[in-house]
Amino acid sequence: MTDRIRITEHAPGQERVLTPQALEFLLSLHDLAERRRRELRRLRRTRRAALADGATPTFLPETRHIRDDATWQVAPPAPGLEDRRVEITGPIERKMTINALNSGARVWLADCEDASSPTWENVIASQANLQDAIRGTIEFTSPQGKEYRVTAERTPTIVVRPRGWHLDERRILVDGEPMSASLVDFGLHMLHNADALIASGRGPYFYLPKLESHLEARLWNDVFVAAQDMLLIPRGTIRATVLIETISAAFEMEEILYELREHSSGLNAGRWDYLFSIIRAFRFRGPDFVLPDRSALTMTAPFMRAYTEQLVRACHRRGAHAIGGMAAFVPSAKDPEATQVALAQVAEDKRREAADGFDGSWVAHPGLVETAQAEFDAVLGDAPHQLGRSRDDVVPDEAALIDLSTTPGDITEAGLRLNVEVGIRYMEAWLRGQGAVAIHSLMEDAATAEISRSQVWQWIHVEARTVEGHTISRDRVKGIVRELSASFERFDGDRFDEAVTLFHEVALRPTYPAFFTLAGTERYLSPLAEETPIAA
Structure with missing residues (x-):
């Protein structure tokens, strides 16, 4: 059956990753999902065109029954995902993988997506590095001779972010057409590492990027069910956190949780992609939809406050974790004064998130883990999360999500x-x-x-x-x-x-x-x- 697949490039370590069994598995996932993936991509284009033509996004009337039903809940937190107060993100490059595993964070988002350039060498190396990290064999020696090894007694739970549904993997052709990059990243990690992760007391966990509708979450759920069945793994072993980083997804948060409910581990406030999505969606609109300098677009802007508070409400109403946004500052020993100022800003950001009810948050550098954890420790104490904090005081508000006119700041x-x-x-x-x-x-x-x-x-x-x-x-x-x-x-x-x-x-x-x-x-x-x- 694998004669339907053609690999158009070669990279070091490829034979270890693209085994005959792996290609068979990828082909099964492709046959299950590709037709619907293409339909969903067409739906994306239709919805985006409507927004560009002046349509106003709304909560979906056809799914109101899901939002109104107060009885359903997502699955309880999975092993290794009970406490997520600090999550570190980064590409699955060998040295950065070791640094992430030694960082002291509770979760490592191993990123095949926005923090990774999709060269074929990176695609293959990321999968090989995941295999080594999960089996405890990863090490690295720099060209200067510096050695890197995992020394932490407790390493973070690994959560892999595959590429989005919109991306093709043009180096793997099925019947002459590119495979879904999402399925390549998901399928290779799942096949090679699921059993080892389960044996370690954790499991195959994922972050799902760039979703634009609950129908896209439904397709992921169907992929999860099929993958678990093919690998003889109990349903519900896979868990997924969805990044709410598109304006359309912000209007379907509870529906997304519902579609993934036996596989759901929450939602994340993907602040940067969310801002990008808003600019893209309203790029043709008038002055009220033109935002100031990127540096002025903080999480305290009214439309961003509406987004994050509604996200916490949706998650906690359904028993799901709410994970806050990225702290992107890179500390520098060469400029201690600037670093202290920036760390104070990071602390303020994380203090606000913890006070709002978030269960954890992201950092981009190991030097921020301690600062972020201190703010969540102050609120959580020994509790692993804030799922009991319902945020019933937050009222879902369509208009607030897209009211950009009150955003402070200038274009300079x-x-x-x-x-x-x-x-x-x-x-x-x-x-x-x-x-x-x-x-x-x-x-x-x-x-x-x-x-x-x-x-x-x-x-x-x-x-x-x-x-x-x-x-x-x-x-x-x-x-x-x-x-x-x-x-x-x-x-x-x-x-x-x-x-x-x-x-x-x-x-x-x-x-x-x-x-x-x-x-x-x-x-x-x-x-x-x-x-x-x-x-x-």
Whole structure:
């Protein structure tokens, strides 16, 4: 049966990962899910077009019975997921894997998605590194001779984030067509590691990104059921936390929990992708839908408060964990004063989340674990979570979720330049295979780069003006690109030329690509890249 599958590239360790059994398993998942995945992608495009044409998102009338039924609950917390007060995120790169396992966090989000550039080498290496991490054999020696090993007595529970339903894996073809990247990441981890994880007292756990409807959660649930049945694992062993990081998903939070209920372990406030989704959804609207500088978009903005409070309410009403947003600061021993200021801001952010009822939160760097944990310890004490805190005081409010008009902050010249710089610098690193990149003491990933390029596109389209009085035009941004490009420090093997071209294509063209990662993968990281136009 595996003669239906063709692998178009080779990477070190591939034979260990893409075994005949693994390919058979992937093929079974493909046959189960591919037709519906394509239908759901068409539905996405239809809904996005409606929003762009002026439709207002609402709570779905056809699923009101699910929201109104107060009796159903998700499954109780799974082994290793009872206490999630601090979760660390990062790519499944060998050294960063070891650092995450030694970090002291309760959970490690092993990221195949926004913190990982989807080169074929990374796809294969991530799976090999997961196998070694789960079996306790992972180690690494740097080119400078520094050795890295797992020394922690208690390592975090591993939760893998596969790529989203919208992405294809163009290096694995089934009947001549690319496989779902989601199923590749999920299926390889599930096949190789589920039994070892269960034997360790934990289980195969996942974070599900970029969902745009409860129907997409239903497809994941069907995949989970089929995978467990094929591997002779009891149903409900798989657990999934869904990132609420699209505006449409924010209107279907309880429905998403319902579809996954025997496999659900909660929802996460994916703040950066959520902001990106809002900009993308309302990019054609008037001034009330134009947001200020990215640096001004804090979690205290009224529309973000509505989003997070409604998320905690939805989760705790159904017995599910609510996990807070990312702290992206990167501490630096070279600037202790700035680090102390930033750590105080991280502490304030986590203090607010814990007070709001969140059961845990994300950090992007091991140096933030202690700060975040202290704030959740102060609220949780010895309790593992806050599931008993129902937040009945929060009333679901459609209008509040999309009321951007009261967002404080300005569009500034510095904010415009920073968006351009971050967009290009991140894309350059991403093209070289780096998905998590420290820029100006912040850990940038694909989501933050999407915000940067999308704000630039929207500001050009609506002819926004900076607080200094300048209209943002395409020609003006082109000038900033040229100026910044001349200032970048070049090095052997850099990909700044391609990054500038990619930035032009996803931020400056009249058409708006839904994801720069999709456009960049098709153009630069695909085996058919030279034949493939940028997807609009």
